[in-house]
Amino acid sequence: MKYYIGIDLGGTNIAAGITDENGKIIAKYSAKTNAGKPFEELVADIAETGKKAVEAAGLKMSDISAVGMGTPSCINPQTNLLVHANNLNWQNVPLYAELKKHFSVPVYIQNDAACAALGEASNGAAADYDNAVMITLGTGVGSGIILNKHIFNGCDDMGAEVGHTKLVHNGQTCTCGQKGCFEAYASATALINQAKAAVEDNPGSIMNEMCGGDLSAMNAKIPFDAAKQGDSTAKSVVEKYIDYLAAGLSSVIALFRPQAVIIGGGISTEGDYLIKPLKQRLYDCTFSAEQIGIPEIVTAKLGNDAGIIGAAMLCKA
Ligand SMILES: [Zn+2]
Structure with a gap:
């Protein structure tokens, strides 16, 4: 069985969870989003929250296959720069590169509303549908x-x-x-x-x-x-x-x-x-x-x- 870290980054909370490959949540951990912090420190908080969720699941980082994160913003995949996140005061920050410093496994980032839709489409209200x-x-x-x-x-x-x-x-x-x-x-x-x-x-x-x-x-x-x-x-x-x-x-x-x-x-x-x-x-x-x-x-x-x-x-x- 593969395990993933899923992180939902919001303006007030960082919510992290560990799921199995079927999207079943095994454990969760959350922390406050300190939006006033310098970018690098806030990303370190995000990574730490994800790692705490791994501990809460009784797993080790070596059990984790990949990390996914939803952010209230858009990411340019050509440059991997997060283009704009209003409520975090981020503009053109290298979110992907910074997050990658904390994890040796693949990291994926998407818009948070799109992540919520994917969650509902895989395990929730639209689990029976492809579209x-x-x-x-x-x-x-x-x-x-x-x-x-x-x-x-x-x-x-x-x-x-x-x-x-x-x-x-x-x-x-x-x-x-x-x-x-x-x-x-x-x-x-x-x-x-x-x-x-x-x-x-x-x-x-x-x-x-x-x-x-x-x-x-x-x-x-x-x-x-x-x-x-x-x-x-x-x-x-x-x-x-x-x-x-x-x-x-x-x-x-x-x-x-x-x-x-x-x-x-x-x-x-x-x-x-x-x-x-x-x-x-x-x-x-x-x-x-x-x-x-x-x-x-x-x-x-x-x-x-x-x-x-x-x-x-x-x-x-
Ligand atoms: Zn409008």
């Missing part, structure tokens, strides 16, 4: 595209970003600086903004009470909870939000025709309350849905483990 697209509805809209059980990340691996496809021409400004991106309408942040605007227009909505009359306390759960209680303003916010989500996903389906679309992130915990109407909208707005149907729409299963498992499964590629 799947995952979107993560959180602060932004992360995405991972899996074709034939491998990550598709565009030419030179520079990123295929579903969240930054255009939903509305010259629409709302996105965090990326462009206008009208899917993310600007379908992220949790977007839902919160849509709910706030609705309450401003309809102060009688119970969403107002639910955030204690303070709109800065609005979160992405409130509109769903209020809609379940029959609040008409919340119902229309949720309906409109699902409509945006369906519009963006219909483009993804028309482009890739995946077997499954996996929905992850905080909003996915709404389960059927999100998925059922989303499927209905997708039937209405997707190309050829009447003739060939729509892909399976499933919620992510693995939570934070998806990133670890997907990073480890990079080692199998």
